[in-house]
Amino acid sequence: MKRLIAVLAAAVIFAGCAARPERYGAVYTDLFDTVTEFTAYCSSREEFDRLSGICYGELKRLHEIFDIYSESETYGAASLNAGKEGDCPAELYELTEQGINWHSLTGGRLNIALGSVLSLWHDCREKGILPDPDELRSRAGHCDIGKIKLEGGRVRLEDPEMSLDFGAVAKGYSAQKTAELLINSGAESFALNVGGNVITYGEKPSGKWEIGIESPDGGIFTTVKVAGECVVTSGDYQRWYEVDGVRYHHIIDTETLYPAALWRSVTVITDDSAEADALSTALFCMPYDDGRALAEKFGAEVLWISPDGEAKRTEGFSDYE
Template sequence: MRRLLAAMAASAVLLCGCSPAPKKYSAVYTDVFDTATEFAAYCDSREEFDLYAEALHDELLRLHKIFDIYDEYDGLFNAASLNKTKSGGCPSELIELTKSAVDWYDLSGGKLNIALGSVLSLWHDSRESGIPPAMEDLKPLAEHCDIDDISVEGDIISIKDPQLSLDFGALAKGYAAEKAAELLESVGCADFVLSVGGNVVARGEKPGGSWEIGISSPDGGILTTVKVSDEAVVTSGDYQRYFEYEGVRYHHIIDPQTLMPANLWRSVTVICKSSADADALSTALFCLDEQSGRILAENFGAEALWVSSKGEVIRTEGFEDYEK
């Protein structure tokens, strides 16, 4: 109903407006997916933009609650509820992303594993305390990360291992950005750029051409810029979320096979059509060697840019086409 009202209101604004030159408006949210979300669009009026921004914020909050593993909400069986009870009827988005995540486990050679929840939870506590976890504490938890213990039947997800918990952190933001972009389009917002914690979805164009997305250099500054119109862009980097202990940096992308932060790359950027795929790919590529990463990216028609731990920059051939 809310969507319908927003669509009607947006259409009304569009019909009544006497179309002056569209102006750029932007909004920032810091209360969804434990990250900063940026939304920018060219609109005829502040009122029109605010309608889109509110619809977007509502949708992101709704999705945030579904994939939240820390808090439960009244009247909603979410990821936290599932981790607690190990079985139950889930919202369609939770079903869809879980099914997709099971496929991604195989596609990434086990580098993307939503069953890694208990290991990631220990790393999460470490980021809070500032002290890295001991391998002897991580190893017993890794015994309870078997993707085959998750089953989906109809709208019910079941977890066989009582010590296994799910974590959608590597996939949820990209998926949510995709869903939110679909909602924006459905209420009449055709030209916009949205970034949910670095998961960028661009639609249409701004006056004068494509949207311009800067890719940060791991040590600061801008490494390069890409021009996109209907693509998703995402970067996984060791500089985004981390803590330092005794001069060593511990970042947030944990390799399921070593249980430690992956250290092949400083950052990996992926451009492709789907934001959900882009998010999964960037995390997988961050943990994979160049050759395996290239094959995986190619299978999804994705382009990629790697910054190695030595600072060397590697690109797929098609990536250059997006650079200015």
């Protein structure tokens, strides 16, 4: 009998010592005009709260730099667009530099200098009306990426009518920077979803992270399993408004100046979240052959869903499904 008690006690002690990391989650709704979800496996609530604090703090800092409507004191995209001089944060300089590079890589499909056109769409969305076509065209005359000057760690806009908009790249870039900080802070297993830009690190105790890809008409189209990769979807169903029964979504084609209509959604899997974010927006506005060539250049895996619901995939995409 004594032995039996000893065995039971030992069993409980052994099981207790091997503390299984538990799943914790936090949601932030005041960043990047979207919802951010941070999920991590940690040995204690205190450990999770520490990581969540680091995660929120870093995202908030980057949000203030890239938010073009920011009223914060920090020098960022809003101050730059307003023509103010100031100490340019390294991240603003770096993402502007990357944006210029993306413009040439995507044949202009991704243009961070499209701010004047996008702000017109933004104002019209708020009012529930459509932009005036002449006004759109006149604003498109102030989107020349060549007028962004990078000098001595500063960004300068040569055309006072132009403005930068980091909406297509800031979430992915910020998720990447934040994930790097979390890893350096001791995080071992987490997934961060900044408005559809998912970045994963490590695995769950039960295996890889599972990311459902929404079907444009509802339900889940497919699920991808990742551990360390980034997954981003650009879709016409994510953000939209309606005028006279017609839906207008938020991804504006740089050539037509209207919502891109080639695809319902484009999902990209790569190792870098900034790259995945930029690629998904660019591919959303590109025909299949051009998009495929661009994806191959980056070694990205892609899923395209066309307006008739048909799916196209790069060869390696199905390895994740």
